[in-house]
Amino acid sequence: MPELPEVEITARLLDGALAGARIGYARAPGINALKTFAPPLSALEGGRVAAVSRRGKHLIVEVEDAGDAGAPLVLLIHLMSAGRLQLYETAAGPRDRSSRLLVGLEDGRELRLREFGSKQAAWVKLLGADELERDDALATLGPEAWPQPGEPAELKALLDAPRPLHALLRDQHVIAGIGRSWVDEILWQARLSPYKRGADLDEDEARRLRDAVRETLGGALAHYEQAISLPIPDKLPMPLRIHRHQGEPCPRCGATLEAVHFEDYVIAYCPTCQTEGRVLKDRRLSRLLR
Ligand SMILES: [Zn+2]
Secondary structure, rough: OOOOOHHHHHHHHHHHHHHHHHHHHOOOOOOOEEOOOOOHHHHOOOOOEEEEEEEEEEEEEEEOOOOOOOOEEEEEEEEOOOOOEEEOOOOOOOOOOOEEEEEEEEEEEEEEEEEEOOOOOEEEEEHHHHOOOOOHHHHHOOOOOOOOOOOOHHHHHHOOOOHHHHHEEEHHOOEEEOOOHHHHHHHHOOOOOOOOOOHHHHHHHHHHHHHHHHHHHHHHHHHHHHOOOOOOOOOOOOOOOOOOOOOOOOOOOOOOEEEEEOOOEEEOOOHHHHHHOOOOOOHHHHHOOO
């Protein structure tokens, strides 16, 4: 589940490894993840990778000197829930049915967008650099959650809606970069209920939440700086302590972590630290018990 820290470490490592590399070919094999038609992928051939960066949960690969016109191009990539952008030393590696985009470099290396699992959701857009900021995917993003999620009052204003914090923090239009995994860690760190409404945050809670966003995402990134090198592994070693740890003791107070199951995600939390001892109704569990 690549979220801000996972996408950021991918961008940092690829930026260091790819800057200046010249592109030999670009192809989207099999299921086409490419969502744009013009320019064609072949326009990248002969271009030079200028930089790799992150915006929200998106990766941006900037390419200079491409095509006849030489106008700068960008690959805008969303890994969705199971994508990886991996750089291999040769084009001979495990190129398989998971490959959605292949960018071969003249030095023999190959950059691959691969996607695991049954859903094909990861996507790529090839845009003129001047189109990037206008693209819906970026134009509708909220402010970045990291490195500076703002002052507590700014965060409070951002989240001032009658919706649960768990939903607000994952809404990329509200704040960009947080998803289903890190939201559990952030709310636990801030000692806030996933169901507390954003509009009900007081000043102290907003400060705790701001600190938790910064420390949790920054801590994850520091971990990846030590733990990860290229190619980005198929399975990321996410340093999660709460998410997917229901049934285990809370690392802070020792109470048993609880969970609420939804069709495609799970909220994990500590009743003692976050919900004043209340165990939230788990619809899946109550249905099974009925
Ligand atoms: Zn606890």
